[in-house]
Amino acid sequence: VVFLEIIFFLKNINFISENQFRKDYQNVLGSLGCVSESQFRDVLGKVSEFMQKLKSAERAATIMEIYAPLHQHVYHLQESFLAPEFLQLVKYCTACDVMQPWKGLMKLIQTEAAPRVFRFPVFRKEFCKDFIEELKHFEQSDAPKGRPNTMNNYGILLSELGFDESFFSPLREVYLRPLTALLYSDCGGSCLDSHKAFVVKYDMREDLDLSYHYDNAEVTLNLSLGNLFFGDMRRVPLSETECVEVEHHITEGLLHRGRHMHGALPISSGTRWNLIIWMRASRERNKLCPICGKRPTLVESDIFSDGFTMDTDDTSSNVSCFLT
Known part of the structure; x- marks a missing residue:
């Protein structure tokens, strides 16, 4: 499966559970080349990880609005x-x-x-x-x-x-x-x-x-x-x-x-x-993913993405690791 194609619709999907995701998107994924159960489960894992990161960003925004720190000074390194x-x-x-x-x-x-x-x-x-x-x-x-x-x-x-x-x-x-x-x-x-x-x-x-x-x-x-x-x-x-x-x-x-x-x-x-x-160190992991041990395919992302960057000389560019 080429995850580069699948990433384009990730931000618009609705992910509640594996059964819901399978029912709503298995046919769409099949049209992109995801035809076997192992391929589907690979995609499911990536989508679940992606959605967890989006939820983390949403939690951070909510925390900023409603939480009053006890020790404000500990948030700034001295x-x-x-x-x-x-x-x-x-x-x-x-x-x-x-x-x-x-x-x-x-x-x-x-x-x-x-x-x-x-x-x-x-x-x-x-x-x-x-x-x-x-x-x-x-x-x-x-x-x-x-x-x-x-x-x-x-x-x-x-x-x-x-x-x-x-x-x-x-x-x-x-x-x-x-x-x-x-x-x-x-x-x-x-x-x-x-x-x-x-x-x-x-x-x-x-x-x-x-x-x-x-x-x-x-x-x-x-x-x-x-x-x-x-x-x-x-x-x-x-x-x-x-x-x-x-x-x-x-x-x-x-x-x-x-x-x-x-x-x-x-x-x-x-x-x-x-x-x-x-x-x-993006210079290291862009060449070899430390978790799966394979060379990653890098895809642009708006959320934090486990230390990968599109360009090792430009650490401001966030990308995610998707394997082909």
């Missing part, structure tokens, strides 16, 4: 939010002109939590306290809420709250990219040009853990209050002994490659919040 140790790392990477920058950076980071998984303080405790209070305040409000991703049932898409432009974009561009350029230059760390930021919530009455997976990202920052475990690269471990458990503390972030397999261990009591930033 250097005072950041841990001194993190600022020292950024300063070193930004001014780095030595012969062996990696060795000097490792002295500042001190240890690897797992192979090529780096742990260091990111935020100050005062900011984390206010940030979590803001999340809880939003969670208790009447504002609409969507799932942060397909794996977690509880959490918040921070783009819907308006965090992206004034908080996570400068965090990625000014503070994180100097580190990732040195640590992950082999997988797009020097050209990260978009992101998806969200929080996930673990609670005894909700999600307890997160199964083994890899991220839709070139590089991930995970700031958490619980333990993670890391395995190999995009493969299921042969046994639990192949995984490394990583203890994780408030204010500290774990920086790792998106394709590095990992999971969250179950909580035994209380509630845990994780802040996740999936950072994307």
Whole structure:
């Protein structure tokens, strides 16, 4: 099926359920070359994903109208939010002109939590306290809420709250990219040009853990209050002994490659919040989709589109990945 043709009517369709979609559009799709059940299900998955993004944009508009923040200051990144140790790392990477920058950076980071998984303080405790209070305040409000991703049932898409432009974009561009350029230059760390930021919530009455997976990202920052475990690269471990458990503390972030397999261990009591930033490099993913492992066909889109761009020199052009 050529999805380039199908995309033209996506914005005008009505999607309520699989049965409704099949009844209303199967004949139309058949005329475009979608004739087998597997082809139909491929289209169904793409349409469902597309509609979820449109609904997210609608939720963001509604939230802006009806939600009154508790801590307005946390929506705008300030250097005072950041841990001194993190600022020292950024300063070193930004001014780095030595012969062996990696060795000097490792002295500042001190240890690897797992192979090529780096742990260091990111935020100050005062900011984390206010940030979590803001999340809880939003969670208790009447504002609409969507799932942060397909794996977690509880959490918040921070783009819907308006965090992206004034908080996570400068965090990625000014503070994180100097580190990732040195640590992950082999997988797009020097050209990260978009992101998806969200929080996930673990609670005894909700999600307890997160199964083994890899991220839709070139590089991930995970700031958490619980333990993670890391395995190999995009493969299921042969046994639990192949995984490394990583203890994780408030204010500290774990920086790792998106394709590095990992999971969250179950909580035994209380509630845990994780802040996740999936950072994307269009220069890398335009050549090879990190999820399906195929070369993508790029289609212009008016909504955020998982880090793909039509032109790697023009990051303002949003496109979606549709595979032929």
